[in-house]
Amino acid sequence: MESGGSRPTIAALEAEMVVHGKGRDDPAREVMGLLGDRWSTLILLVLATGPWRHAELRRTLAMLSAEQALSQRVLTLKLRTLERDGFVWRRVSGDVPPKVTYGLTPLGTDLHTEARRLIDWINSRSPAIREARAVFDRGQD
Amino acid sequence: MESGGSRPTIAALEAEMVVHGKGRDDPAREVMGLLGDRWSTLILLVLATGPWRHAELRRTLAMLSAEQALSQRVLTLKLRTLERDGFVWRRVSGDVPPKVTYGLTPLGTDLHTEARRLIDWINSRSPAIREARAVFDRGQD
DNA sequence: CCGCATCCTAGGCGATACTG
DNA sequence: CAGTATCGCCTAGGATGCGG
Numbered sequence: 001m002e003s004g005g006s007r008p009t010i011a012a013l014e015a016e017m018v019v020h021g022k023g024r025d026d027p028a029r030e031v032m033g034l035l036g037d038r039w040s041t042l043i044l045l046v047l048a049t050g051p052w053r054h055a056e057l058r059r060t061l062a063m064l065s066a067e068q069a070l071s072q073r074v075l076t077l078k079l080r081t082l083e084r085d086g087f088v089w090r091r092v093s094g095d096v097p098p099k100v101t102y103g104l105t106p107l108g109t110d111l112h113t114e115a116r117r118l119i120d121w122i123n124s125r126s127p128a129i130r131e132a133r134a135v136f137d138r139g140q141d
Numbered sequence: 142m143e144s145g146g147s148r149p150t151i152a153a154l155e156a157e158m159v160v161h162g163k164g165r166d167d168p169a170r171e172v173m174g175l176l177g178d179r180w181s182t183l184i185l186l187v188l189a190t191g192p193w194r195h196a197e198l199r200r201t202l203a204m205l206s207a208e209q210a211l212s213q214r215v216l217t218l219k220l221r222t223l224e225r226d227g228f229v230w231r232r233v234s235g236d237v238p239p240k241v242t243y244g245l246t247p248l249g250t251d252l253h254t255e256a257r258r259l260i261d262w263i264n265s266r267s268p269a270i271r272e273a274r275a276v277f278d279r280g281q282d
Numbered sequence: 283c284c285g286c287a288t289c290c291t292a293g294g295c296g297a298t299a300c301t302g
Numbered sequence: 303c304a305g306t307a308t309c310g311c312c313t314a315g316g317a318t319g320c321g322g
Contacts, residue, residue: 012190013205016186017207026267027263027266027267027270027271028260028263028264028267031270032177032182032259032260032263035173035176035259036174036175036176036178037177037294038294038295039295041173045157049153049154053304054303054304054305055303055304060154064154064155066158068296069296070296071295071296071298072303072304072305073295073305073306073307074294074295074296076304076305076306077294077295084274084277084278085273085274086269086270086272086274086276086277092304094303095302096303097302097303098302098303098304099303099304100303100304107266107269107270107273110262110266111263111266114258114259114262114263115259117259118173118176118255118258118259119169119173121251121255122172123168123169125168125248125251125252126167126168126169128227128248129168129172129226129227130168131227132225132226132227132248133225133226133227135227136225136227137225178314178315179314179315180315194284195283195285196283196284209316211316212315212316213284213285213286214286214287214315215314215315217285217286218314218315236322237283237284237322238283238284239283239285239322240283241284
């Protein structure tokens with residue numbers, strides 16, 4: 001395996017591969033993708049305060065995002081993914097009209113805590129990031 | 142503001158809004174989106190070992206991802222975004238053929254460290270996540 | 283070798299309408 | 303109220319060819 005990008009560093013990288021995950025269905029890649037999407041981190045943020053019903057959760061998310069609301073369909077999709085991975089639980093009571101409640105599992109609470117650590121770090125660096133952008137844009141004319 | 146989803150918890154949420162970021166151009170949301178994409182975390186991983194040239198970096202990324210290589214175009218796009226936000230530097234020497242080298246800035250090194258913390262946590266929980274998926278899929282027939 | 287322009291496809295996500 | 307189906311937009315990102 002020494003024809004392409006052989007380097008002393010390649011050995012270290014191969015050791016890291018396991019950590020990072022290679023496949024497309026790897027939890028690490030998928031969960032990172034989840035946290036990077038439009039709504040999931042915000043959903044975790046709201047559910048961290050306790051259980052919410054679908055419609056109420058949707059209104060609150062719209063309020064917090066200060067943009068337009070997410071569609072009913074998308075909220076269902078996001079919650080379904082979160083539930084599938086074990087971060088969110090779902091409880092149904094009543095039939096018509098249905099009454100569905102969502103909340104964080106212990107695993108979901110932990111995920112929220114971990115994600116918040118990273119988000120807080122990014123926010124702490126946002127002045128530096130904004131400055132870098134300004135410099136970059138100035139150099140690009 | 143008391144008609145929609147008013148709750149005791151809404152006050153706590155509004156306090157968090159600032160942390161989480163409201164706008165579309167907020168660094169927190171954008172960087173999380175970056176880390177959630179197909180290649181950026183892997184690029185950080187490789188560049189953490191030292192500076193790399195474009196083509197060599199591309200080959201290595203392809204190797205590590207165990208899938209097909211990312212296109213030249215996409216690598217350039219990703220590196221440009223990373224550079225724009227101050228995580229990556231870019232140095233050109235030579236004209237034809239050009240010789241371009243990329244590496245992590247101190248800020249980029251820190252980002253990699255922070256992101257790794259979250260990725261490591263996810264990996265530590267991947268058995269639980271896989272198990273949740275299995276249970277979920279079984280309940281969905 | 284590297285970057286750019288062009289073209290194309292898959293998927294994320296919003297809007298709307300309909301069922302139980 | 304909650305979920306699903308259908309639609310259509312828009313962006314991420316892959317393939318290819320050109321030019322410096």
